[in-house]
Amino acid sequence: xxxxxxxxxxxxxxxxxxxxxxxxxxxxxxxxxxxxxxxxxxxxxxxxxxxxxxxxxxxxxxxxxxxxxxxxxxxxxxxxxxxxxxxxxxxxxxxxxxxxxxxxxxxxxxxxxxxxxxxxxxxxxxxxxxxxxxxxxxxxxxxxxxxxxxxxxxxxxxxxxxxxxxxxxxxxxxxxxxxxxxxxxxxxxxxxxxxxxxxxxxxxxxxxxxxxxxxxxxxxxxxxxxxxxxxxxxxxxxxxxxxxxxxxxxxxxxxxxxxxxxxxxxxxxxxxxxxxxxxxxxxxxxxxxxxxxxxxxxxxxxxxxxxxxxxxxxxxxxxxxxxxxxxxxxxxxxxxxxxxxxxxxxxxxxxxxxxxxxxxxx
Ligand code: PMP
Numbered sequence: 001x002x003x004x005x006x007x008x009x010x011x012x013x014x015x016x017x018x019x020x021x022x023x024x025x026x027x028x029x030x031x032x033x034x035x036x037x038x039x040x041x042x043x044x045x046x047x048x049x050x051x052x053x054x055x056x057x058x059x060x061x062x063x064x065x066x067x068x069x070x071x072x073x074x075x076x077x078x079x080x081x082x083x084x085x086x087x088x089x090x091x092x093x094x095x096x097x098x099x100x101x102x103x104x105x106x107x108x109x110x111x112x113x114x115x116x117x118x119x120x121x122x123x124x125x126x127x128x129x130x131x132x133x134x135x136x137x138x139x140x141x142x143x144x145x146x147x148x149x150x151x152x153x154x155x156x157x158x159x160x161x162x163x164x165x166x167x168x169x170x171x172x173x174x175x176x177x178x179x180x181x182x183x184x185x186x187x188x189x190x191x192x193x194x195x196x197x198x199x200x201x202x203x204x205x206x207x208x209x210x211x212x213x214x215x216x217x218x219x220x221x222x223x224x225x226x227x228x229x230x231x232x233x234x235x236x237x238x239x240x241x242x243x244x245x246x247x248x249x250x251x252x253x254x255x256x257x258x259x260x261x262x263x264x265x266x267x268x269x270x271x272x273x274x275x276x277x278x279x280x281x282x283x284x285x286x287x288x289x290x291x292x293x294x295x296x297x298x299x300x301x302x303x304x305x306x307x308x309x310x311x312x313x314x315x316x317x318x319x320x321x322x323x324x325x326x327x328x329x330x331x332x333x334x335x336x337x338x339x340x341x342x343x344x345x346x347x348x349x350x351x352x353x354x355x356x357x358x359x360x361x362x
Contacts, residue, residue, distance in 0.1 A: 010130035017124055021328050030323060036350045037328040041166070041196070041306045043228030044346040045280060047263070048273040051229060054266035055259050066258035073261045076268055077236060081209060087238055089247045090256045094195060094222040094235030097247075098160070099125050101191055101218060101237070104250045106131050106157045113151050114160040115143045117168065117335045119193065122160040141168040141300045141308070145180040152188055159184075162193040163208070164200070167335055167342045169302025174206040181215050189216045189243070195235075196304040198226035198274065199281050205303070212239055223260075225305060226277055227267040234260040281305045284345040291355045295362070306344045308332070311362060315341050318361055325357040 004012060020039030027035050038044075046052075074085040081087075091097035098121055106112060106129070114122045116135035126133045134156075136147045143161060152159065164171040172180075184190060192208035208219035222235035234256055237247065267273075288307060292299050298310040311318050318341055319331035332340040343354060 008130075010127060014124060014127050015334070017120055018334055020330060021323070023328065026323060026326070026328055030326070032326045035326045035328065036346060036353055038344040038346050038350060038354055039328045039330045039342075040230065041225055041304070041344045042230050043225060043277055043305075044344070044350060045228060045273070045277055047228040047231075048267040048270040050270035050273065051227065051263035051267040054262040055232075058259060058262040062258055064258065066254055066256060066261055068253045070256055070261050073256075073265050076265055080268060081238065083209075083238065084241075086241045087212075087244055089237040089239075089244050089251065090261075091235050091237065091251065092255045092257075092260075093224060093230075093233040094193065094220045094237075095121055095125075096233075096251075096255060097220055097235060097237045098122060098191075098193075099128075100247050100250050101158065101189075102126055102129055102131060104243075104247050105189060110155050110157040111153070112158045112160065113148055113156055115148070115162075115165070117165075117337065118143075118160070119162045119166045119195075120334065138165075138168065141165075142170045143172050145172065145176050149180065149183050152185065154187070156185075156188050159188060159190045160193065161190060162195070163206075164194075164196045164302075164304045166195065166304070167306070167330070167332060167337075168300050168308050169196075169304045169306055170300060171200070171202075171205055171303050173202075173204040175204070177206040177211075181211065181217075184215070186216070189218060191218045191220060193220040195220065195222045195225060197221070199278065199305050200303050201282060202303060209238060216243075218243055223264050223267060226274060227264070227270070228273070228277070229260070229263055229267060232257070232260040232263055234264050280347065281345045284348060284351050287348065287351055288343070288345060288355070291351075295355075295359065297362075306342055308337070308340055308342050310340055311358075312339055313362075315339055318358075321361040322357050325360065327354050327357045329354070 074088045078085045111132040113134045134151045218239040224230035300308040315331035330342040
């Protein structure tokens with residue numbers, strides 16, 4: 001038998017998500033001792049120390065199932081946001097929440113609208129469920145909200161908007177979002193993915209939480225970036241209970257593991273780590289901007305912890321040459337930006353190593 005005939009048709013043509021290359025793998029393949037990874041927008045300072053301690057303290061309880069309702073964590077997140085626990089749905093990273101949202105809301109014949117270029121998981125997970133995705137080109141590396149509005153039809157159920165956007169580092173401002181919301185039909189839910197909101201340093205950024213009571217909005221947050229917990233896999237959605245109660249039915253009962261719950265609870269109190277992280281990113285970004293300007297390289301100004309850079313030649317070659325020098329970055333071919341790389345802001349030492357390597361390679 002042709003095995004392919006046993007696989008669902010919509011799965012056959014999916015291009016899988018390409019994750020950042022792991023440090024250990026690069027050391028092994030390149031025979032290098034010192035490798036830095038600036039490829040997945042992780043926190044370069046490590047995990048929140050409070051979170052790390054909480055994990056150590058709870059390791060010996062992992063023979064037990066996690067609390068299926070994450071009672072304490074939900075309560076803590078909710079009280080910080082002046083909402084109720086029932087407004088929070090936790091996920092195995094915000095990736096899983098994207099999956100839960102599509103399964104909860106989108107019928108077979110309904111479609112999803114997002115940008116082209118944005119976080120690839122919106123499209124990939126939609127494809128897994130055989131849902132049609134309309135991708136609306138960016139203008140000037142930004143979401144084009146008017147064009148997105150024009151692509152919404154009677155069968156559109158979800159709009160995915162990464163704000164700020166990955167991989168461009170740009171954002172939709174308050175005016176733009178509010179105008180978009182005024183024109184958004186009642187049968188459409190806007191998913192505002194705020195994975196990088198902690199790094200914002202501009203005043204006109206719209207905080208999605210301010211809009212969730214009046215609008216059909218689900219806000220996504222993650223502990224992977226600012227809190228340094230990418231490896232534990234935990235994120236959450238915030239929305240009216242009208243939405244969250246159905247998402248709760250769809251999620252697996254133990255989707256968020258016990259150590260992640262403990263770590264996230266502790267991380268929420270670790271304000272000094274958050275301050276240190278923000279400072280590292282904002283200062284590192286200034287250094288990187290200055291260096292790129294000296295090298296006469298074009299980049300997209302970013303409100304996040306990563307920068308999209310036009311290297312003026314094939315990014316796969318640049319990626320491979322950088323690997324040989326022990327620097328893992330992201331080549332942007334999968335996003336259709338074949339002359340661009342994306343680099344995550346690291347520690348000062350990592351940023352210097354990146355710039356030195358990039359100079360050599362170019
Ligand atoms: N949304 C965006 C825009 C992202 O860039 C990422 C991480 N690459 C995620 C969601 C997923 O984050 P996580 O699953 O680690 O919470």
